[in-house]
Amino acid sequence: MSPSSGSAAVSSGIVAHAPPGLRLAHFASLLADETRAVFLLSLLDGRAWTASELARQAGVAASTASEHLSRLTAAGLLAEERQGRHRYVRLADAAAARLVESVAAYALPGRDNPHTLRAAGASSAMARGRTCYDHFAGRLGIAVTDAMERRGLLLMGSGFALTEEGLDWFGGLGIHLLPAKSRRPMVSSCLDWTERKRHLAGIAGAELCWLALEKQWCVRIGSERAVKVTAAGERALYALLGIEADELR
Amino acid sequence: MSPSSGSAAVSSGIVAHAPPGLRLAHFASLLADETRAVFLLSLLDGRAWTASELARQAGVAASTASEHLSRLTAAGLLAEERQGRHRYVRLADAAAARLVESVAAYALPGRDNPHTLRAAGASSAMARGRTCYDHFAGRLGIAVTDAMERRGLLLMGSGFALTEEGLDWFGGLGIHLLPAKSRRPMVSSCLDWTERKRHLAGIAGAELCWLALEKQWCVRIGSERAVKVTAAGERALYALLGIEADELR
DNA sequence: GCGACCGTTCGGTCCGCACCGAAGGGTGCC
DNA sequence: GGCACCCTTCGGTGCGGACCGAACGGTCGC
DSSP states (O other), rough: SSSHHHHHHTTTTOOTTTTTHHHHHHHTTTTTTTHHHHHHHHTTTSSOOEEEHHHHHHTHHHHHHHHHHHHHHHHHHEEEEEEEEEEEEESSSHHHHHHHHHHHHHHOTTTTTTGGGSGGGGHHHHHHOOOEETTTHHHHHHHHHHHHHHTSSSEEEEEEEHHHHHHHHHTTOOOOOOTSSSSSSSEEEETTTTOEEEEEEEEHHHHHHHHHTTTTTTEOTSSBBEEOOOOOHHHHHHHOOOOOOGGOO | OOOOEEEOOOOOSOOOTTOOOHHHHHHHHSSHHHHHHHHHHHHSSSSOOOOHHHHHHOOOOHHHHHHHHHHHTTTTTTEEETTTEEEEEEEESHHHHHHHHHHHHSOOOOOOOGTTTTGGGEEEEEEHHHEOOOOOOHHHHHHHHHHHHHSEEEEEEEEEEEEEEHHHHHHHHHHHOTSSSSSSSEEEEETTEEEEOOEEEEEHHHHHHHHHTTTTTTEEEETSSSEEEOHHHHHHHHHHOOOGGGGOO
């Protein structure tokens, strides 16, 4: 995908025809600051935050946060919506989220360690289920992905792709996945940096997540990215994928 | 982030339990310098370069290059082998290569533009076929990948995975792909930043590349990463995948 | 209207770090 | 042994950029 061509890059100070090394370095420097990194990690839930929320999160002055947000937006990593006196920002698109995820997955230590899984025990709800930009992660994401593989809907051993049956399964939910509908892959895997296990992402993952929220199979908990499976959700997951409620706890 | 408790930094750069934002930023800062970026892009061919070659490539003094290489090595991105008075460095592993590729794919403009494909027309050989760390890229990589899809060996529309037939096909070549043999995915796709098209990577891609070089289906051209398909290679590609020689030119 | 709040802009400060040249150790060649 | 070569270490310099506080303009609520 890349920034929609030069325009964003130009406004951020880089010439379109700069040598590749310089372009790569300039771009990487966007992530190479703790404050901006905290912003991006916070935004990985795919939702919009206000400038002051992010400033508090990172522990910097509002003026500092403002400058950082302008830079990230100019580079095309963030999209913003102004509402009244608030500036809401979110990750620009799935490609931006994917990029942050992939760098984080490499840079951050594997937290397989059960007792440090999300250091503050407060967020065991996060371990159970959460959104990862626009699809499910946590045990919920893993359970769905694994169940799809068990049922022959998804190939995972030799790559990561939906089978014919998998496409039909989505069709049965009213989700019709068209190949090459956009530049974004229809199906891809996401290696979450807390779970260290691949789970369903891409358009298919996003559509499934959206459907589950719409049908109230899951609801968001508070203002966090954590989600909770409802009773109706447990029934649906069992009927559709044979997932036992125990698996999700 | 200003003071950032300077004591946090150790020789390798950062303590293990630093907050995620700081770790991510420290890591990204490795790519956030033009000289280091040039090094990494040069090393994307998967081969080993000497320190002075890289210094010349980037246009910096040997002392400067030495410091950069030490940093990249300490961080685990590069591996080094000392031979006599030479210091050879290469990308540490496929994960490191993948990381650089994914950031580059986002940061660098799409060079779909036919006439700027590898700016210096000198390297049309590169466009025909080359190695991308440890697997094939260029038209050769695309041709192999597409042919595998046409033959039902590879699913690409709904993800990216080998089918049963695909696994058998590899078995017929004497390549036995075992699931979960390592942390590296058996099959994955690589989006090359010059071609902008997915092609076969992962263990399967690497094994296939290695086999082709061993059987002299392809040979390296000069000291570049470009490869050339031999006459024996054309026969083999036709017999195995039905690839016409025209496709490769 | 006035005050509370959110965000931005502007000086000014300060630290990190990329860079070089010079000097020094290790290796290989003749 | 002597010399050329590859690399490293060490001071010193200069620039980019992250940060803050203060001042200002917009937006909402009372």
